[in-house]
Amino acid sequence: MLTIMKNLSRTRKARQLKVVFPNTGGDRCNKATSSGNKRGYVQTSKINVPWFTYQYSKPITTGSRTNDFGSHAGIDIGVSSGASVYAITSGSAKYRTAYEVIGTTRYAVSYGNFVELTFGSNKAIYAHLSSFAPYTAPSYPNTSPPRGASTNTLYIEHGTITVSSGTRLGATGNSGNSSGPHLHFEIKEGTTSVDPYKYVLFPKMPW
8 A cells, every 4th residue: 555655646746747758859848738738849759648648640740839829719830831731630621712802813811722621520720721632722812911801702612531630631831811821720619719739739839
């Protein structure tokens, strides 16, 4: 009994310590919670320890966080155009483009070229893409200045495919309501946007 109590005590203390992962270049994860660790880490593979396990893959493996959830509905990862984005889990991927017609010209607005990955009752959104993996994404110019959706916004439905975790969906870009290349990544539970850190951890996030 004494040995068991000592082991439990050591386990509790270990969980209170900062965790340092050997392949992270020294970056620390302060704690594990159901909503994720907002201080970030640099890690090339999924973490798999008993109290710190994520069942979802990364949507992107390069870039740096530039905008958090709260300032808007998702997370922004600054990265040059052409970086691959991936399905975080298996599901149904719908490829869409948001645009408006001004005069006779089509302009990309809102999410621009984007993918909606539906898994269960949830949805992951990958926005401002430059290209799609299975379809041809249009290269409409953005409005000046870029703008979000309105009552005039129209959508092209390119198609829907079934994907597995890690399937390449497309590449980052600057389409729609965007002023520079990045990935806008968003999670919706039903119709409500939630903090994506509840589902995934991102690469190269600063302290």
